[in-house]
Amino acid sequence: MLTIEWSASEGWQAPLIKPFGNLSLHPACSSLHYAIQQSLGVKKAANALLYVILCPVGSYFNSQTDGLSLWADPKYTRAWKGGTGNYKMGGNYGCSLFAQYEAEDHGCQQVLWLYGEDHQITEAGTMNIFLHWINEDGEEELATPPLDGIILPGVTRQSILELTGKWGEFKVTERYLTMSQLCSALQQLRVKEAFGSGTACMICPIRHIVYQGENLHIPCQDKDSQLSSRIAKELTDIQHGRTPSDWTFLV
Numbered sequence: 001m002l003t004i005e006w007s008a009s010e011g012w013q014a015p016l017i018k019p020f021g022n023l024s025l026h027p028a029c030s031s032l033h034y035a036i037q038q039s040l041g042v043k044k045a046a047n048a049l050l051y052v053i054l055c056p057v058g059s060y061f062n063s064q065t066d067g068l069s070l071w072a073d074p075k076y077t078r079a080w081k082g083g084t085g086n087y088k089m090g091g092n093y094g095c096s097l098f099a100q101y102e103a104e105d106h107g108c109q110q111v112l113w114l115y116g117e118d119h120q121i122t123e124a125g126t127m128n129i130f131l132h133w134i135n136e137d138g139e140e141e142l143a144t145p146p147l148d149g150i151i152l153p154g155v156t157r158q159s160i161l162e163l164t165g166k167w168g169e170f171k172v173t174e175r176y177l178t179m180s181q182l183c184s185a186l187q188q189l190r191v192k193e194a195f196g197s198g199t200a201c202m203i204c205p206i207r208h209i210v211y212q213g214e215n216l217h218i219p220c221q222d223k224d225s226q227l228s229s230r231i232a233k234e235l236t237d238i239q240h241g242r243t244p245s246d247w248t249f250l251v
């Protein structure tokens with residue numbers, strides 16, 4: 001385990017790689033990372049508390065090959081202005097589980113989180129979301145919602161923005177996207193691809209969105225012209241050192 005000690009007086013100390021030792025809770029335990037937990041405090045003698053921690057394991061990682069199906073219902077809100085949704089805080093995730101279970105009841109894998117009266121598209125499960133389309137002005141655009149306080153500023157999101165921005169092949173935009181804009185773009189065949197982004201899956205194409213009783217089919221390009229696979233390849237090439245980049249450095 002990589003351990004870096006920090007204190008207010010000394011700041012960061014030298015990084016150490018050492019065994020876990022005899023920690024009673026594994027540091028990778030999902031309840032520590034995602035607060036997928038419910039603590040039931042049972043009062044015992046001498047004010048000692050016995051905690052029971054429940055950690056459900058989600059169907060999180062298995063959607064890369066066939067594409068994601070998302071369930072969009074504006075009755076749930078993942079994050080709100082003035083809240084903590086733009087920080088990776090455990091508490092954000094526990095409360096999203098109820099919606100996640102409902103998505104699964106509707107035959108979907110994850111929740112497409114909407115926000116506000118105009119059903120803004122914000123995130124897909126625990127991923128940022130990208131839409132590659134011909135926008136209202138007829139321009140080819142790769143768009144993702146802006147960091148306005150309700151979006152997690154993912155490192156994959158930022159990498160994709162910077163990478164595709166450098167290509168200069170189409171417009172790369174942080175902008176609001178609503179369900180009605182998406183629905184008209186789908187009707188007018190202006191959508192090329194949509195995908196989620198995050199460290200766990202890197203890039204995950206979206207195939208279906210169930211919204212207001214309709215199953216919206218999201219198109220995808222054939223394998224060779226897919227933007228999602230091209231981005232995934234370029235990012236992996238950088239991560240593995242096959243493409244030199246100032247994002248990597250030797251340790």
Ligand SMILES: *Cc1c(COP(=O)(O)O)cnc(C)c1O
Nearest residue numbers: 126127128152154155156198199
């Ligand atoms: C982790 C996470 C992301 C993706 O962030 P990365 O830094 O790219 O892994 C996006 N949205 C939510 C809600 C997240 O928890």
